[in-house]
Amino acid sequence: MKVSKEELVAVLAQFNPWWRGEPIADLPTWRRAAFRELHAWLTVPPAPRAVMLSGARQIGKTTLMLQAAQALLAAGVPAANILYATFDHPILKLAGIDAVLDAWREREPRAEGPEYLLLDEAQFIRDWGTWVKHQVDFRKDRRIAFTGSAMPLVEAAPESGVGRWHTIRLTTLSFYEYLQIKRLQLPELPKLRSLRDLFDWAPADFYRATELGRDYVGHFHEYLLRGGFPQTAQVDSVTQAQRLLREDIIDKVLKRDMTALFGVRRVLDLEHTFLYLCLHDGGLLDMVDLCSNLEVKRPTAQHFIELLEAAHLIYRLAPYGYGKDVLRARFKIYLADAAIAPAVMLKGKAILEDAAALGVATETAVFKHLFARYYAQNVRFSYWRGKREHEVDLVAEVGGELIPFEVKYRAQHTGARELKGLIELCQAKRIARGYVVTKALDHFGPMQGLPLAEDADVPTRIMRIPAPLLCYWMGAAELPGDTQ
Numbered sequence: 001m002k003v004s005k006e007e008l009v010a011v012l013a014q015f016n017p018w019w020r021g022e023p024i025a026d027l028p029t030w031r032r033a034a035f036r037e038l039h040a041w042l043t044v045p046p047a048p049r050a051v052m053l054s055g056a057r058q059i060g061k062t063t064l065m066l067q068a069a070q071a072l073l074a075a076g077v078p079a080a081n082i083l084y085a086t087f088d089h090p091i092l093k094l095a096g097i098d099a100v101l102d103a104w105r106e107r108e109p110r111a112e113g114p115e116y117l118l119l120d121e122a123q124f125i126r127d128w129g130t131w132v133k134h135q136v137d138f139r140k141d142r143r144i145a146f147t148g149s150a151m152p153l154v155e156a157a158p159e160s161g162v163g164r165w166h167t168i169r170l171t172t173l174s175f176y177e178y179l180q181i182k183r184l185q186l187p188e189l190p191k192l193r194s195l196r197d198l199f200d201w202a203p204a205d206f207y208r209a210t211e212l213g214r215d216y217v218g219h220f221h222e223y224l225l226r227g228g229f230p231q232t233a234q235v236d237s238v239t240q241a242q243r244l245l246r247e248d249i250i251d252k253v254l255k256r257d258m259t260a261l262f263g264v265r266r267v268l269d270l271e272h273t274f275l276y277l278c279l280h281d282g283g284l285l286d287m288v289d290l291c292s293n294l295e296v297k298r299p300t301a302q303h304f305i306e307l308l309e310a311a312h313l314i315y316r317l318a319p320y321g322y323g324k325d326v327l328r329a330r331f332k333i334y335l336a337d338a339a340i341a342p343a344v345m346l347k348g349k350a351i352l353e354d355a356a357a358l359g360v361a362t363e364t365a366v367f368k369h370l371f372a373r374y375y376a377q378n379v380r381f382s383y384w385r386g387k388r389e390h391e392v393d394l395v396a397e398v399g400g401e402l403i404p405f406e407v408k409y410r411a412q413h414t415g416a417r418e419l420k421g422l423i424e425l426c427q428a429k430r431i432a433r434g435y436v437v438t439k440a441l442d443h444f445g446p447m448q449g450l451p452l453a454e455d456a457d458v459p460t461r462i463m464r465i466p467a468p469l470l471c472y473w474m475g476a477a478e479l480p481g482d483t484q
Helices: 005-015 034-043 062-074 091-093 097-107 128-138 175-182 195-200 203-226 230-234 238-262 267-279 286-294 298-308 325-329 340-344 353-375 416-429 467-475
Strands: 050-053 082-086 115-121 144-146 165-169 314-319 332-335 380-385 391-398 401-408 433-438 461-466
Touching: 005 082, 005 091, 005 097, 034 062, 034 144, 034 165, 050 062, 050 128, 062 082, 062 115, 062 144, 082 097, 091 097, 128 144, 144 433, 175 203, 175 230, 175 467, 195 433, 195 461, 203 230, 203 238, 203 353, 203 467, 230 238, 238 267, 238 298, 238 340, 267 286, 267 298, 267 332, 267 340, 286 298, 298 314, 314 353, 332 353, 340 353, 353 380, 353 391, 353 401, 353 433, 353 467, 380 416, 391 416, 401 416, 416 433, 416 461, 433 467, 461 467
Parallel strands: 050 144, 050 165, 082 115, 115 144, 314 380, 401 433, 433 461
Antiparallel strands: 314 332, 380 391, 391 401
């Protein structure tokens, strides 16, 4: 659609205050861990590709883009060579990307050096995949970063994306990032390079971390209630945080984005499907039960679940294994954030008094932290179920090594009797180490006296680690990539 260049220039000037020599207003000084990866791809790209920031609504993608612009300016990049534009703005959406670039260059003649295009909500650009492909192939002088709240439909044109962009997938805030954004003054926990290093700790190290960790427990529970969204982390009350989260999920994602991006017409059926998943967070998906309860056909329900995954609202885990057995098996469903189910189901703070609900929320948080920490290594996540119906909550397959995690967030002591699935898996696959995520800080440390397989070359070592400490260390910005 034809939009006057004057209108376009006026809108772009609002989004790019650095063209006038003004600072970016209300930009937080604290940065998410993903900032370093984004900055590296913009300044010293490892390959000639664009960068896609992919993640749910309201998790800080726009802030990351503007912080990247600020860092580029601080490094001496000419202001005229940096463009930020968000394509959920009606004027920019109607005008299209080519008209936006023309208006930019009329307002700001190009200076020497590369151009930096920071494009928000790029899924609203017409034929965006083809456009990015063309830019990467033929405009070597441009470095492009773009975002999308709904996994920008990579599946719609996979041939366009191959080798054309690098994806940085953002989860909601980690527990570590949550503490940083709230500026809480807590005793500093020991730094941990790798979970593997816990097996080398002395008893005194566990006692010291346990004492320091006591101040973290209450904040961890509030984190489960508020969620890992920057806005909900900073509002005054948990009730207000859950209301905002509920409005963003139901009103904006399910009712607006799904209609605009995916053409969903049966919004009520989609909402009911999502509510069903909220009731079964962390559980195995029973498609027969879902279809029967919601009175929808299986292909429709399957399509809705795929859309919810594309919108970054859920994760799906297949059982461990390969081949037809896995294809026929049931998926395990995790919500994108532990606070979503309590907020959507109007539970308030009640989950803190409900041991089962608190355990589910903790397992969801643990998975999200492990996923966020491992995903860049192309780790395969699954759950495990043995021949005796014993289960293991999470299995990470890292470089050919299996690392199991069992979440037992409860007041009772966790011993070998409660870990039959974990022990069976470790024996069957000769796994050298595994982790049990616990509630009680006093349970922190290695487990003793575990039964061994008859032909085991080395004993399996199991480490019990409290959930608040695990989530803190998994999200700590100073941790390197290897956190196995």
